[in-house]
Amino acid sequence: QVRLIESGGGLVQAGDSLRLSCAASGRTISTYAMGWFRQAPGKDREFVAAISKGGRTTYYADSVKGRFTISRENAKNSVYLQMNSLKPEDTAVYYCAARQDSSYLTDSREYDYWGQGTQVTVSS
Numbered sequence: 468q469v470r471l472i473e474s475g476g477g478l479v480q481a482g483d484s485l486r487l488s489c490a491a492s493g494r495t496i497s498t499y500a501m502g503w504f505r506q507a508p509g510k511d512r513e514f515v516a517a518i519s520k521g522g523r524t525t526y527y528a529d530s531v532k533g534r535f536t537i538s539r540e541n542a543k544n545s546v547y548l549q550m551n552s553l554k555p556e557d558t559a560v561y562y563c564a565a566r567q568d569s570s571y572l573t574d575s576r577e578y579d580y581w582g583q584g585t586q587v588t589v590s591s
Contacts, residue, residue, distance in 0.1 A: 468493045469580040471563045476585030479553055483589070487548040489563030489582060497541040500566045503548045504575050505559035505587075515561070516548060517572035526572055531557075553589045560584040 475487040502517035516537035536549040564578035
């Protein structure tokens, strides 16, 4: 069992930056690929970014490419999402997720464990 706890969300203005953190416990995340997803009110959960087990391969949604950066520190059992140049359309609850397999990392249905989410609100 992997428990994931997100932190770092908040209310910011357009153009600001935030860094989300995801702390894992229960098991080491070095054997899991990790992803970030988000869900805005009235919308489906959508893929934001993912990172391979070793951290060498990353994936991004087109909407965040060039603005967001996913990283991980397996020694700290943590994953991060650096979000720059935030836009009002980035407003959502952001979730961290873990997947044992390395395929289909953009599909939320394939993830094994989820955090409770952290709210990010970007005002215009």
